[in-house]
Amino acid sequence: MSPLGRLLLALSMVAILSGCATTTSTSTSTSTSDSASTSAAKNPVDPFEKFNRTMFNFNDKVDEYALKPVATAYKRVIPSFVQTGVYNFFGNLGDVWTAVNNLLQGRMVDGVSDMMRFTFNSTFGLGGLIDISSDAGLPKHTQDFGATLGVWGVQSGPYIVLPLLGPSTVRDSAALPADFAGNPWTYVTPYTTRYLGTTLRIIDLRAGVLDASNLIEEAALDRYEFIRDAYLQRRASKISSNRERGADDAYRALPDDDDPDSKTDNDSSSKGGSAAPSAEPATKGNAQQENAPAAPAASGSQPASIPAPDADTRK
Amino acid sequence: MFKKFIAILTLGMLGFTGAAVAQEAPDAFIKRISQEVLETAKSDKEIQSGNQQKILDVVQSKILPNVDFQRMTALAAGRYWREATPEQQKRLTEEFRDLLVYTYAGAIAQIRDQQLEFKPMRNDPSDTDVEVRSQVVQQRGEPIQLNYRLTKSGNSWKIYDLNVLGAWLVETYKGNFASEISKGGIDGLIKTLSDRNKKLSANGIAKNAKS
Numbered sequence: 350m351s352p353l354g355r356l357l358l359a360l361s362m363v364a365i366l367s368g369c370a371t372t373t374s375t376s377t378s379t380s381t382s383d384s385a386s387t388s389a390a391k392n393p394v395d396p397f398e399k400f401n402r403t404m405f406n407f408n409d410k411v412d413e414y415a416l417k418p419v420a421t422a423y424k425r426v427i428p429s430f431v432q433t434g435v436y437n438f439f440g441n442l443g444d445v446w447t448a449v450n451n452l453l454q455g456r457m458v459d460g461v462s463d464m465m466r467f468t469f470n471s472t473f474g475l476g477g478l479i480d481i482s483s484d485a486g487l488p489k490h491t492q493d494f495g496a497t498l499g500v501w502g503v504q505s506g507p508y509i510v511l512p513l514l515g516p517s518t519v520r521d522s523a524a525l526p527a528d529f530a531g532n533p534w535t536y537v538t539p540y541t542t543r544y545l546g547t548t549l550r551i552i553d554l555r556a557g558v559l560d561a562s563n564l565i566e567e568a569a570l571d572r573y574e575f576i577r578d579a580y581l582q583r584r585a586s587k588i589s590s591n592r593e594r595g596a597d598d599a600y601r602a603l604p605d606d607d608d609p610d611s612k613t614d615n616d617s618s619s620k621g622g623s624a625a626p627s628a629e630p631a632t633k634g635n636a637q638q639e640n641a642p643a644a645p646a647a648s649g650s651q652p653a654s655i656p657a658p659d660a661d662t663r664k
Numbered sequence: 665m666f667k668k669f670i671a672i673l674t675l676g677m678l679g680f681t682g683a684a685v686a687q688e689a690p691d692a693f694i695k696r697i698s699q700e701v702l703e704t705a706k707s708d709k710e711i712q713s714g715n716q717q718k719i720l721d722v723v724q725s726k727i728l729p730n731v732d733f734q735r736m737t738a739l740a741a742g743r744y745w746r747e748a749t750p751e752q753q754k755r756l757t758e759e760f761r762d763l764l765v766y767t768y769a770g771a772i773a774q775i776r777d778q779q780l781e782f783k784p785m786r787n788d789p790s791d792t793d794v795e796v797r798s799q800v801v802q803q804r805g806e807p808i809q810l811n812y813r814l815t816k817s818g819n820s821w822k823i824y825d826l827n828v829l830g831a832w833l834v835e836t837y838k839g840n841f842a843s844e845i846s847k848g849g850i851d852g853l854i855k856t857l858s859d860r861n862k863k864l865s866a867n868g869i870a871k872n873a874k875s
Contacts, residue, residue: 392839436804489806557804560774567864568767570840570856578839579831586809586830 394581395508404510405573411513412555417562420555432553434478439534439550440489441470441477446531450492454500454591462487492591493528495521499588508577516580690814690821691785691796693730698780698798701726705775712773719769727768732815732822733761739825740837741845741853748850756850759857760837766864778802780810792816 392398424432444467451460466482466489474481483489498520499505506519517525529535534550537543569575688696701722705711710718737757738745748756779801787794793815799807811827826833844853 433804440805491806564767564770564774567770567860568763570837570860571843574839574843575836578836579829582832582835583830590830 395577397507397509401508401510401577402573404512405576408510408513408515416552416555417559420552420559423552424556424559432556433480435549435553436557437470437474437480438477439546439553440480441467441474442533443491444470444489445533446494446528447490447492449531450494450497451490453497454492456591459490459492463490493521493524494531495524495528496584496588496591498524499584500591505581505584508581516576518581518584521584687819688821689785689789690787690794691782693821694796694798694812694814694823695780695782697726697730701772702775702778702780705772706777712776714773716769719772720765722772723765723769728761728765730821730823732817732824733757733764735815735822735824736760736764736834739834740841741850742838742842744841744845744850752850752854755854756857759854759861762861763857763864764833766861781807794821 395401444463448460448463448467451457451463466487469482469485469487470477470480473479480489495518503520505521509517509519509522511517511522514525534543534546537546565572565575704722704726708718708722711722734753734757737760738753740760741748741756745753781799781801783797783799785794785796793813796812796814798810798812800810801807809827809829812823813825813827813832814821814823816822824834841853844856848855
């Protein structure tokens with residue numbers, strides 16, 4: 350593992366261990382004098398809340414002063430086809446590990462599809478710069494080892510905010526080394542090339558979620574909580590839908606909306622390979638990237654509205 | 665104008681012939697309003713450049729009538745909803761609605777060339793509470809999961825929850841609401857929302873339209 354990977358791993362371990370020293374299980378709610386948390390009951394999915402908030406604020410500062418300005422400039426200045434090329438290139442490398450994880454999860458169709466993606470994009474797509482596979486009907490997936498563990502039944506453990514890497518959970522933090530190992534870019538030899546590439550990738554990822562992160566600024570009353578809750582939901586949803594064989598997402602029963610404490614099962618995971626400091630693309634992308642309902646598009650659609658004669662509904 | 669006349673005439677004729685009022689299936693309903701909003705957003709230059717007023721008009725005319733904000737707010741407030749007075753409930757609903765409108769307008773300003781794909785419905789035709797599943801296909805990255813929960817309201821449907829990338833809006837706001845309420849009660853939450861809305865209205869969304 351690269352020195353950087355080792356450093357991050359060490360930081361994660363410190364974080365986890367210090368958290369473990371103060372809390373035991375996720376099911377007990379103990380009161381703390383944490384002014385940021387709500388009243389006396391600690392959130393059962395977030396026993397490390399105090400630490401997490403600190404880390405979250407730290408990540409925010411780094412983002413605000415270092416990453417976001419660079420990403421904003423990158424987005425404005427660099428021609429969009431170059432940005433797309435960067436995104437495609439690293440995305441293509443990521444497809445290898447995604448394929449492996451899909452197969453590990455038993456999702457054969459997706460796994461093979463991702464292997465084909467990598468093959469086509471690397472050859473006909475000029476080393477991954479062009480993503481021809483998506484247009485050819487092989488959509489992009491993202492899978493990480495944390496999700497694989499989740500599918501295998503490993504519980505997520507508490508929510509944890511990693512330094513620079515952002516939202517994660519205990520299980521997924523532990524899975525991170527595997528994600529680093531599964532990324533071909535980790536093995537590129539001149540260290541400088543590797544770090545430059547990683548930096549470029551991070552900037553590009555950040556630029557990709559600039560709009561969404563601006564939206565979250567507006568939409569969230571408490572960004573930390575908002576991002577945490579959205580993130581945990583997203584991971585749980587991803588894992589439970591991964592468990593379904595076949596192409597469609599699982600049909601999940603609607604959670605009990607009357608119960609204020611009901612949350613979707615905290616089967617959450619981190620994001621492994623795609624490291625994005627304090628602004629995980631999925632998280633930021635989520636809250637209200639409501640590209641408003643629209644457009645006609647092709648697949649899987651039912652025949653348009655069939656009027657159902659039903660006299661009883663008239664009131 | 666003419667379209668509206670035809671629509672009313674058609675409806676009237678249906679009633680006149682004694683046929684049952686045609687009922688739109690929920691996913692057809694979502695497809696229709698989605699298409700309207702997306703087409704408007706893609707074709708209108710002012711919207712693309714972030715003209716706040718224009719976008720708010722679109723949201724108010726095309727989206728607001730189709731959302732059940734009261735239900736959304738009640739669900740997000742959870743058990744605190746029952747403890748609120750009707751006046752508080754009304755104010756809370758209004759402020760939450762405004763916040764969502766501003767947020768939604770911000771999202772619309774970012775529409776460029778996305779496409780929507782709809783997945784087959786898994787609900788019974790007689791269900792009154794359904795989920796419509798779709799995804800947003802974009803240039804970069806995986807398709808974004810976008811699901812809706814609707815409840816039947818008379819002969820039409822109303823949206824009361826939205827799922828983006830696996831996270832339900834109501835569920836995500838529950839935490840925020842609960843924190844604010846435990847800090848300052850329902851009035852505290854109303855005030856926080858109201859302050860936020862004032863800020864959003866003053867800032868405009870132009871600055872977020874192109875970043």
